[in-house]
Amino acid sequence: MHVIEGAINSPKGFTAAGKHVGVKKKRKDLSIVLSENPAAVAAMFTTNKVKAAPVVWNMDVYEKGKPIRAIVVNSGNANACTGKKGMDDTVLMAETTAESFGIKREEVIVASTGVIGVPLPIDIIRDGIKELSKDLDEELISGLNAAEGIMTTDTTIKNIAVEIEIGGKAVIVAGMAKGSGMIHPNMATMLSFVTTDADISQELLRKALKQIGKDTYNMISVDGDTSTNDMVVVMANGMAGNEKITEENKDYRTLYKALYHINEHLAKEIVKDGEGASKFIEVKITGAKTTEDARKMVKSVLTSNLVKTAMFGEDANWGRVLCAMGYSQADFDPEKASLEFEASGQKILLLKEGLPVAFDEDYAYELLQNRDIKIHATLEDGEAQATGWGCDLSYDYVKINGEYRT
Structure with a gap:
């Protein structure tokens, strides 16, 4: 395994982009990640009883166990404690993303981060999704823009990519995250997204993330607050061409180590960027x-x-x-x-x-x-x-x- 210059769109079949659309006064505030093929998905969500509308949407999508194709994220507004309108707006974000790429809305993960209790400027976001959908590509700068678009009080982009070999095939695992405050064991005010072109069964991918999460994201703290919007999402689209991993063999262990490295790195970067932190x-x-x-x-x-x-x-x-x-x-x-x-x-x-x-x-x-x-x-x-x-x-x-x- 070695770290490469890459971003969330570095694995084969992934594209991404991020830009400022007007949710925030300045700085990028909307990001999209798209997989060419349906991707197996593993995820973790906040343990807070107060869950933002996107978390509720994603948990329902996740429980159905279907592959996903896209992730859409806005920053600057958490869409939490916003009632029926908040859920309607989440659905509109999923539908607009789906329509932009010709996929089903149930194939879209939605995330929001920012201030709680303020309705989304949904018209701005929908127009932004339509515009941003035209900008997705495989270029490094586009992946870095996506990583910047999910930031709130973060002072640095949190981004990493590694390359491993599985069954003679080059496999890339990449990740991006945001988080600076409201960071506490059992997730945090954090969003973390990981992509890989490895071919692995969804069952094993979920098993791997469950264990990795215990030792990474659930072992960090900035201020003791657990957010309403926390989530970690891993997508594996299988486009590297390796023999599908269906059991806990050598290939599984190789991929597990890479996934662990990515998630531990992102977890540490979140803490290092803790609000006001000097240590x-x-x-x-x-x-x-x-x-x-x-x-x-x-x-x-x-x-x-x-x-x-x-x-x-x-x-x-x-x-x-x-x-x-x-x-x-x-x-x-x-x-x-x-x-x-x-x-x-x-x-x-x-x-x-x-x-x-x-x-x-x-x-x-x-x-x-x-x-x-x-x-x-x-x-x-x-x-x-x-x-x-x-x-x-x-x-x-x-x-x-x-x-x-x-």
């Missing part, structure tokens, strides 16, 4: 009794405002980490816990088998001045482990979200 934090728990215990502790540390503010203040306040592990409801023995911080290849031991370790505060402060920080807790309760990613909590986060609608 990228990796939390790893090893030696836990069970994987679930490890995950609980990782998530608890990542979502602790006291840990996050300590990282922002570059304060090696390890007690906050251990405290967060303790209230996670995970089963572990704190008297056998060890804890260290790491950055730029340098480590500092803070706790050893439940007891504080005298350390150089100046050295710790210098270490925490790095942007990328690793927090590693070693337990003696078992063999399980988990890793997650988050960021600090800064003054800018409050400012950005205090002024979000203005």
Whole structure:
């Protein structure tokens, strides 16, 4: 597997485009991805009980188990908490996209992201879909435009493509995502779309994403909020020409690793672009009794405002980490816990088998001045482990979200 210069439209048979149509005052706000062939689909959707209209539409499409052909996304308006009009507008987005490409509306995934509780400017969006449908192609810039068109408070495009070999055939897996705030384990205010020209059964594709999602998107946090619009969608159109993957063999494992790499990369990029973030934090728990215990502790540390503010203040306040592990409801023995911080290849031991370790505060402060920080807790309760990613909590986060609608 190697990373290539590519975008969401790099796999064979995919085209894409993105442009500004007027939902937002400026910046691109509409994107479309199209597959030449019907594509197997795997997806994950928000666990929030309050679900935006596009999520409701997509869940219904997904449960029917049919292949899909297109994804249409608007940014700048979430189309959430908008009642019957919101659902009608979602259907109109699907229908307009379908009519533009001569496909069925049930073959269209719809996504919206932005402000909650504001009706879509559906006429602007429908006209935009009709115009944008003429611009789709395989060019890199078009794929990057699509990645830009799904952004809201994001400061960077989140995009990646890799190439692998399956059965002697070159296979490409590519992805794009958006997300910066309202990021929390069990999905986030994030949209993530992945395409591949690999030929794989829909059953196995869905199985792969279910597991990958647990270890990537469900292990990130910026601010503890789970959005109304979250989704991850993977499309596999089979146009690479490999022998169809129908069992968990070597080919499946090769594709799984590529899918994992794409989704882990996008998940990390979302956290790195966290609203107001100045630190990228990796939390790893090893030696836990069970994987679930490890995950609980990782998530608890990542979502602790006291840990996050300590990282922002570059304060090696390890007690906050251990405290967060303790209230996670995970089963572990704190008297056998060890804890260290790491950055730029340098480590500092803070706790050893439940007891504080005298350390150089100046050295710790210098270490925490790095942007990328690793927090590693070693337990003696078992063999399980988990890793997650988050960021600090800064003054800018409050400012950005205090002024979000203005």
